[in-house]
Amino acid sequence: MSNNRLDSSKEAKLSELNQRKLKRKAELKVLTCSIEEINQELIQIEAEHAAIQNTRVALLALPTEVTCLIFQFALGYHVPRHSEPFFEITASHVCSQWRTISLAYPRLWRRVCYVGPKIFLRDLDRLDAYLQRSVPQGLELWLDFRKTHIDDEEALLEKTLEHVERWKFFSVFAAEEDSLAHLLHEIEHVCAPNLEHFAFSCEVLGFPRSYDLVKNLDPTIFTNGAPKLQSVILDCSSVACLPSLSNITTLRLEIPHAGTVFAFPWSTFQHILALPWLENLSLFGHIFYSPEPSSTGQITMTKLKHLRSEYGGMPQLLPRLRAPLLQTITIQNHNFLDCAGASSEPYVFPSLKSVTLINITVDTSSGEWYFAQMTESATEILISEEASSLAIFSLLQNSEELLKIFYWSKVKVLTCNFEIMEADDHGAFLQFAKSRCKNDLVVRIFDRLDRQWRRDFSPEYDVFTEACNIEIMDVEDNPFSQLWPPGEHSFEHFHDNEDPFDIKPY
Structure with missing residues (x-):
């Protein structure tokens, strides 16, 4: 059996090394403490400096x-x-x-923006810090739970509920039906005395086609009161979370994602049109089931000022609409059909100032002409089409049936966003400008179209500039991408903050 013991000289050497090691560690500890003290002193010196x-x-x-x-x-x-x-x-x-x-x-x-998830405990601490630091201000809450686990979502929501009396703007975005059910449960009987704006998007695809949710406009959330609520944004998969609409002035109803099959029945949508204080109405998608135009009576909206519609049946109801205060109309991705059943004398919106038409198609000249008559009071027309030949006013100008009929006689500003200015449309533009020379007509176009026009149709461009004033628009101040409603606080939109009516320059 071998002897593993070291001889005495090596044992002595190991002992010496251990002592030196301990000594150096002690010295290192002293130096480390000294360095920390020096660093703290340097920080203090730098702060005083x-x-x-x-x-x-x-x-x-x-x-x-x-x-x-x-x-x-x-x-x-x-x-x-x-x-x-x-x-x-x-x-x-x-x-x-x-x-x-x-x-x-x-x-x-006061503005709490959660775009999680990151680290849950850190998110919760951060939310709590905002809630405490903002006291006693009204809270503007923007909570994006689309990638947040349902348990974490519940904890964050419960934290905000501790301050519900301070809610001013409350926007929630989720991606699961469980989130819809949970939110409905949490805020069903809540009182939100200072809430002014509510937005909720759940993005539930294939939501059940159940009219039990919308047979009337009875509130299902904030049932103990939200007396200051004036603005509501809902996608139609989230309509189960319906606050009281009795005092609202701004309403956006939207179907932003493919696969959603939910819509209001016409009987319920009529109640929306009859809301007594409604000033701003924006509809995106097939929000309601359209009735037969001939079976629809007169629709009176005495407070309505701004109307937007994309797809759906709202434009077909315009001949029945009586809105004496209406100032702006925006219609996008719509087909003007024959106005069968409409009164022979169109109702002219007396307060109308601006009409925006985006990707509009026309089946008959009677449809476009009827619309032009209804909007005769407008002083500004904004048109966005891929090609100038598709613009409604080009179709009106080139219609043999309407050749001698004067329309949009008060227009002072014509704003155009075309990818292509086609050769056959120069005559229509020129005729439109010359017939409104007393209006000091201004035609606004983006730089790209201006350069194309100058390059490809220089003689026609020069003639056109003699008939009106051409103004080159700034892409950063795009008139097709403005706050809505005009002049109002821009409540943040729920499609990654993309308004579906925002149009980029070609």
């Missing part, structure tokens, strides 16, 4: 109230908010002075 230097920075010498106003103004440039870092986070990390001011300024933290 920066504080003295900052006394020369005019921005940091402003009164706290002025700094808060600057924060509030800058915050406006970060709406809509779908990517980090958010302004309030950035501002609170610039320097200690700004951090102190920002953390004590509740208005800076």
Whole structure:
């Protein structure tokens, strides 16, 4: 059996090495502590140095109230908010002075935007921090749960419910039927005394075709009251979560995703059209089952100011609509049919200012002519088509039946978004401009179309500029992509903040 013991000299060497090791570790610990102390002292020195230097920075010498106003103004440039870092986070990390001011300024933290998931506990802590820092301000909540686990979603929602009396704007976006059922349960009997805007999209595909949900407009959420609610956005798979609509002024009903089969029956949609305070109505998709035009009576909407419709049957109801305050109409992806059953004398919307037509097709000249008569009061026409020959006014100008009939006589601004200006349409444009020379007509086009027109049809372009004023539009100030309703606070949209009526320049 071999002897594994070391001889005495090696044992002594190991003992010496261990002692040296322990000594060096002790020295290292002392040095580490010393380095930490030095680092802390350096941080303090740098802070004091920066504080003295900052006394020369005019921005940091402003009164706290002025700094808060600057924060509030800058915050406006970060709406809509779908990517980090958010302004309030950035501002609170610039320097200690700004951090102190920002953390004590509740208005800076009233907009809570959750675009998770990340790390759940961190998300929950962050949400709680916003909720506490924003007291007593009204809350603007934007909660995107489309990729969040249902359990985490429930916890985050329950945290916000602790502050329901402060809800001002409340937008929730989910992607599961369980989310729909959970939200309905959580806010069914809630009272939201300060809620002004509610948006909910569940994106449930193939939602059951059950009219039990919409036989009337009785609220299924906030049943204990939401007296200040004025604006509602719903996709039709989420219509089970229906707040009281009795006081609303703005309503958006949309079917944004393929596969949804839900729609309002006509009997229920009539109640929507009869809402007493409704000023702004936007419909995207086949929202309701259209009745036979000949069987529809007169529809009176005394408060309506702004109307948008894409697909669906609303444009076919225009001949029956009486809206004395209507100012803007936007119609997209629609086919003007023959106005069978309409009154022989069209109702002219007396307050109408602007008409926007996007990708419109026409079956008969009577349909386009009837629409032109109804919108005779308009002073601005906006048209977006792939080719100029498809524009409704080109069809009107080139119609032999309507050749001698004057329409849109008050138009002062014609805004066009075409990919192609076709040679045969120059005459129609020129005739339209010449017949309205007393209006000082302005034709607005994007730079791309202007360059194509100048390049391919230079003589015609020169003649056209003599008949009217041509204005080149800025892509960044696209008139086909504006806030809606006009002049209102832009409530954030739920399709990744894409308004389905926004049109990009060709």
